[in-house]
Amino acid sequence: MSTNLTARPLTKAEFTPYGQVIEKSGSESFLINNGNCRRHHALAEADIVEEGGKVGINIFAGQPYELPLDLGMVERHPLGSQAFYPLGDKNWLVIVCRDDNGTPVDPQVFLAGPDQGINLNRGVWHGVLTPLEVAGDFLVVDRVGEGNNLEEHYFAKSFVVTSG
Amino acid sequence: MSTNLTARPLTKAEFTPYGQVIEKSGSESFLINNGNCRRHHALAEADIVEEGGKVGINIFAGQPYELPLDLGMVERHPLGSQAFYPLGDKNWLVIVCRDDNGTPVDPQVFLAGPDQGINLNRGVWHGVLTPLEVAGDFLVVDRVGEGNNLEEHYFAKSFVVTSG
Numbered sequence: 001m002s003t004n005l006t007a008r009p010l011t012k013a014e015f016t017p018y019g020q021v022i023e024k025s026g027s028e029s030f031l032i033n034n035g036n037c038r039r040h041h042a043l044a045e046a047d048i049v050e051e052g053g054k055v056g057i058n059i060f061a062g063q064p065y066e067l068p069l070d071l072g073m074v075e076r077h078p079l080g081s082q083a084f085y086p087l088g089d090k091n092w093l094v095i096v097c098r099d100d101n102g103t104p105v106d107p108q109v110f111l112a113g114p115d116q117g118i119n120l121n122r123g124v125w126h127g128v129l130t131p132l133e134v135a136g137d138f139l140v141v142d143r144v145g146e147g148n149n150l151e152e153h154y155f156a157k158s159f160v161v162t163s164g
Numbered sequence: 165m166s167t168n169l170t171a172r173p174l175t176k177a178e179f180t181p182y183g184q185v186i187e188k189s190g191s192e193s194f195l196i197n198n199g200n201c202r203r204h205h206a207l208a209e210a211d212i213v214e215e216g217g218k219v220g221i222n223i224f225a226g227q228p229y230e231l232p233l234d235l236g237m238v239e240r241h242p243l244g245s246q247a248f249y250p251l252g253d254k255n256w257l258v259i260v261c262r263d264d265n266g267t268p269v270d271p272q273v274f275l276a277g278p279d280q281g282i283n284l285n286r287g288v289w290h291g292v293l294t295p296l297e298v299a300g301d302f303l304v305v306d307r308v309g310e311g312n313n314l315e316e317h318y319f320a321k322s323f324v325v326t327s328g
Contacts, residue, residue: 046219055210
């Protein structure tokens with residue numbers, strides 16, 4: 001038997017334990033460039049372990065997933081935060097877990113809109129990049145450089161994620 | 165009399181003196197996530213002066229400009245690099261200058277596509293964010309925090325930028 005998980009809308013309040021939601025809505029902002037540009041300021045900050053590492057800017061081109069999906073694995077990056085922002089116009093899925101002494105527990109599934117990015121705090125367990133419907137590109141800000149920055153955890157019993 | 169500048173397509177080769185072009189085309193990449201995602205890796209790196217500063221992720225919502233436009237001013241950020249990636253589907257304009265003992269000279273105008281971002285090296289003179297046609301949102305990765313990170317330069321004689 002697998003456990004069912006249902007997706008709920010991504011909100012800043014609910015995502016706070018895991019990281020930041022990168023979106024204009026509800027953000028601190030101010031005008032720059034003689035009034036021609038509104039800066040939605042410091043929606044997230046990179047947090048990396050610098051020994052041999054830098055903050056890199058990357059593009060991830062992800063294949064789409066379909067719901068329901070089997071969640072068998074999550075991963076985390078002990079050496080740095082990781083931000084994702086969608087470059088297309090489709091919804092995507094964000095899956096995160098709490099950590100219990102090195103083990104991911106209590107998976108949470110959020111449905112993110114095309115105008116919502118996230119920044120995962122350093123070391124937060126999460127599912128792999130999950131575009132829905134169609135292949136999608138994402139701008140990704142994370143640590144690049146030497147060091148082992150990947151831990152994977154395979155669940156003994158997989159979860160089934162549904163749209164709710 | 166003002167001097168005319170014409171825009172030319174943004175390419176990695178021509179942009180090298182000023183920073184990096186953030187685009188999938190021609191990049192180093194490899195598959196991750198069990199083959200479901202292609203990582204176009206370290207297309208740019210943030211370079212910031214850390215005293216009181218962090219790498220921030222922001223959204224700039226810019227008003228559109230029309231060509232021909234008058235270029236009267238450029239600016240630079242002595243404490244950090246600054247990356248822009250368009251979130252819409254329109255072209256945008258990138259203007260950069262060489263530095264000659266603290267003075268911006270020899271403005272260059274690049275027409276960037278909707279799948280092209282840039283990362284300006286720390287201290288590179290540049291024009292303000294310039295969406296074309298319609299208002300546009302951009303994901304911006306730059307230094308946030310204390311310190312004076314803005315220098316502006318007003319040209320004695322403005323330039324007129326045309327589409328070429």
